Amino acid sequence: MSETTQMTATKPSLVQGLRARRAKKRHEASLGRSAAATLSSKPGQILVYLLVFLWTIPTFGIFISSFRPEIDVKTSGWWNWFADPGLTLDNYRSVLSSGPGQDDLWTFFLNSVRITVPSVILSVGLGLMAAYALSWMKFRGRDWIFVGIVGLLMVPLQMALIPMLQLFSGGAHIGSVTIFPDLDLTGEVYGVWLAHTAFGLPLVVFILRNFVAALPRDIFEAARVDGAGHLTIFLRLVVPLSVPAVASVSIFQFMWIWNDYLIALIFAGRENAPIVRQLATLTGTRGQSYHLLTAAGMISMIVPVAVFFALQRYFVRGLLAGAVKG
Amino acid sequence: MGDIVSALVITVIALAALAALLGAMYWVVGRLPKKWREGARAWVFLFPSAVAVTIGLLVPAIRTIYLSLLDDNGNKFVGFENYVDVFTTTGTRLTVFNSLSWVLIGTIATVAVGLAMARFADGMRIESAAKSAIFLPGAISLVGTGLIWGFVYAGPPFDVGLLNAVTEGIPGLPDSWGGGGDRLWLLERGFGGVDPPDSAPGVNTFLLIVVFIWAQAGISTVIFSAAIKGVPDSLIEAAKVDGATDQQTFYRVTLPYIRSTIVTVATLTTVAGLKAFDIVAATTGGRFGTSTIANEFYVTRFVQGRSGVGATLAVLIFILVIPVMILNRRAQARAEEMMGG
Numbered sequence: 001m002s003e004t005t006q007m008t009a010t011k012p013s014l015v016q017g018l019r020a021r022r023a024k025k026r027h028e029a030s031l032g033r034s035a036a037a038t039l040s041s042k043p044g045q046i047l048v049y050l051l052v053f054l055w056t057i058p059t060f061g062i063f064i065s066s067f068r069p070e071i072d073v074k075t076s077g078w079w080n081w082f083a084d085p086g087l088t089l090d091n092y093r094s095v096l097s098s099g100p101g102q103d104d105l106w107t108f109f110l111n112s113v114r115i116t117v118p119s120v121i122l123s124v125g126l127g128l129m130a131a132y133a134l135s136w137m138k139f140r141g142r143d144w145i146f147v148g149i150v151g152l153l154m155v156p157l158q159m160a161l162i163p164m165l166q167l168f169s170g171g172a173h174i175g176s177v178t179i180f181p182d183l184d185l186t187g188e189v190y191g192v193w194l195a196h197t198a199f200g201l202p203l204v205v206f207i208l209r210n211f212v213a214a215l216p217r218d219i220f221e222a223a224r225v226d227g228a229g230h231l232t233i234f235l236r237l238v239v240p241l242s243v244p245a246v247a248s249v250s251i252f253q254f255m256w257i258w259n260d261y262l263i264a265l266i267f268a269g270r271e272n273a274p275i276v277r278q279l280a281t282l283t284g285t286r287g288q289s290y291h292l293l294t295a296a297g298m299i300s301m302i303v304p305v306a307v308f309f310a311l312q313r314y315f316v317r318g319l320l321a322g323a324v325k326g
Numbered sequence: 327m328g329d330i331v332s333a334l335v336i337t338v339i340a341l342a343a344l345a346a347l348l349g350a351m352y353w354v355v356g357r358l359p360k361k362w363r364e365g366a367r368a369w370v371f372l373f374p375s376a377v378a379v380t381i382g383l384l385v386p387a388i389r390t391i392y393l394s395l396l397d398d399n400g401n402k403f404v405g406f407e408n409y410v411d412v413f414t415t416t417g418t419r420l421t422v423f424n425s426l427s428w429v430l431i432g433t434i435a436t437v438a439v440g441l442a443m444a445r446f447a448d449g450m451r452i453e454s455a456a457k458s459a460i461f462l463p464g465a466i467s468l469v470g471t472g473l474i475w476g477f478v479y480a481g482p483p484f485d486v487g488l489l490n491a492v493t494e495g496i497p498g499l500p501d502s503w504g505g506g507g508d509r510l511w512l513l514e515r516g517f518g519g520v521d522p523p524d525s526a527p528g529v530n531t532f533l534l535i536v537v538f539i540w541a542q543a544g545i546s547t548v549i550f551s552a553a554i555k556g557v558p559d560s561l562i563e564a565a566k567v568d569g570a571t572d573q574q575t576f577y578r579v580t581l582p583y584i585r586s587t588i589v590t591v592a593t594l595t596t597v598a599g600l601k602a603f604d605i606v607a608a609t610t611g612g613r614f615g616t617s618t619i620a621n622e623f624y625v626t627r628f629v630q631g632r633s634g635v636g637a638t639l640a641v642l643i644f645i646l647v648i649p650v651m652i653l654n655r656r657a658q659a660r661a662e663e664m665m666g667g
Contacts, residue, residue, distance in 0.1 A: 044445070
């Protein structure tokens with residue numbers, strides 16, 4: 001992040017930047033050694049380059065492969081592309097085309113959108129409401145409820161899957177009394193929304209409450225003096241002021257839900273499967289069609305990778321907010 | 327296109343209906359006597375989340391514990407029989423062992439790579455690009471990650487895997503180490519001519535752990551990088567003035583300063599390792615001795631339909647997660663005390 005500011009600073013006047021850097025170096029030399037510059041020693045730098053190489057090569061390989069003709073993908077490693085370049089979009093065309101016997105990945109791509117967007121809106125919207133109530137409304141047991149919700153962060157997803165699926169497919173009954181109706185949500189997209197919302201909420205509430213509770217008390221008091229009720233304060237003050245936190249949490253949730261496999265596998269039906277689940281299915285059923293798998297893999301990655309590059313800053317912020325406290 | 331439009335309309339209607347319901351409730355509780363109004367309004371804000379986590383997490387978790395004490399059909403109470411089963415059956419015992427290997431190797435390596443990146447990339451000209459490169463796999467689904475590495479490990483009939491090409495290129499490497507260049511890396515457990523007994527993980531499990539490390543290292547790098555940049559310059563400079571070398575400064579000042587962050591990253595990775603499902607399911611499906619507790623949970627409950635043992639495996643993950651979380655909490659609390667907060 002400091003690199004980006006540095007880059008924008010040096011670009012307009014490269015010479016000035018260079019001069020400044022040289023001056024900084026001289027300054028450091030006179031001090032003996034100083035913090036930033038000397039931390040990266042020569043072997044350290046080599047290690048960084050090595051790690052970057054190792055972390056890039058596998059993805060780069062599948063990227064190249066996805067544009068190679070079928071026969072090439074199946075007979076030679078992707079690195080041979082440099083000696084024998086051949087580019088084609090056939091793999092993409094093939095996996096995206098619809099019709100009987102076709103992979104029709106576009107449908108599954110849209111399923112991912114259909115699952116992810118409402119789930120993010122639901123979990124973040126409801127989470128923000130809860131965050132406001134838990135930090136600025138007075139009621140008995142407030143702290144206990146917050147501790148309870150955060151405590152649920154400890155519960156692994158797997159603990160909830162079996163009963164939740166039973167609930168979706170048969171409702172809940174005590175004796176003959178129905179306490180939760182049989183909504184027949186198995187395989188429906190709504191069931192997936194609810195599952196993602198429930199499983200995502202503890203973290204969302206935790207991060208957003210920390211943010212909303214830290215907003216200055218004065219503005220709430222001023223609003224109350226002006227006669228604003230909770231609903232007005234929430235819609236006119238909390239929502240706009242929380243945009244940075246909401247952006248981070250939304251992106252975090254978006255990545256999580258788009259990339260999820262387990263919940264989709266259990267709650268989404270075959271026809272509502274998101275692209276990640278379909279990719280896993282293809283890996284199982286089309287194990288011999290390497291050329292198609294590369295293209296399918298690239299299509300499943302394009303959205304999260306684009307989000308990552310465009311909004312990395314928010315993503316990192318969300319990650320740090322969620323992680324640093326554990 | 328009709329599909330998308332109808333899906334969009336349904337989504338908007340569902341969300342609007344929820345908003346209208348909440349608005350109506352807010353209006354209704356506004357008619358209550360003043361004494362109860364504030365509390366009731368708070369509950370309007372809170373209840374959707376409270377209901378969701380109660381129905382979606384709290385009650386199911388308790389029910390899973392209950393199910394783990396019943397037989398596989400969910401009818402007869404069997405006490406801790408399922409737990410005994412998990413630890414005495416060779417297959418499930420191996421999955422527990424595998425999961426612990428994921429946690430141990432995965433966590434140590436992830437923390438090490440993250441620390442190395444955060445330390446050595448700091449101040450380099452390519453710092454942010456390098457960190458992005460390490461972090462990028464974290465944006466890819468673990469299913470996609472499994473696929474990507476499937477191509478690295480690929481073997482016959484399509485001998486196009488990178489690892490085979492590399493081992494083939496090393497002169498004098500025996501076939502059993504991949505020297506022939508025709509190994510099916512993920513499907514063979516043995517290595518170097520040694521076949522592990524059924525109750526031990528094979529080299530293929532290790533190869534899956536490598537994928538896990540590859541996926542996790544970015545998060546660890548980003549968190550450590552932020553922590554290292556947060557070490558006050560005055561501390562570093564004071565150490566330098568006292569004549570400490572870079573290495574001494576890093577080990578004696580920086581590392582102790584970011585101790586609680588290290589615990590946090592280790593916790594995150596441990597929990598992720600215990601829940602490891604996607605990578606296994608998308609590559610080997612848990613066959614060839616690579617299953618983990620989370621994968622076995624899925625297979626047992628949702629493929630074989632065995633409720634009791636399935637629930638037991640879920641509870642087992644929970645039981646293993648708890649002490650890690652508690653240790654993390656303790657470390658955080660101690661760190662806050664030391665910082666005077």
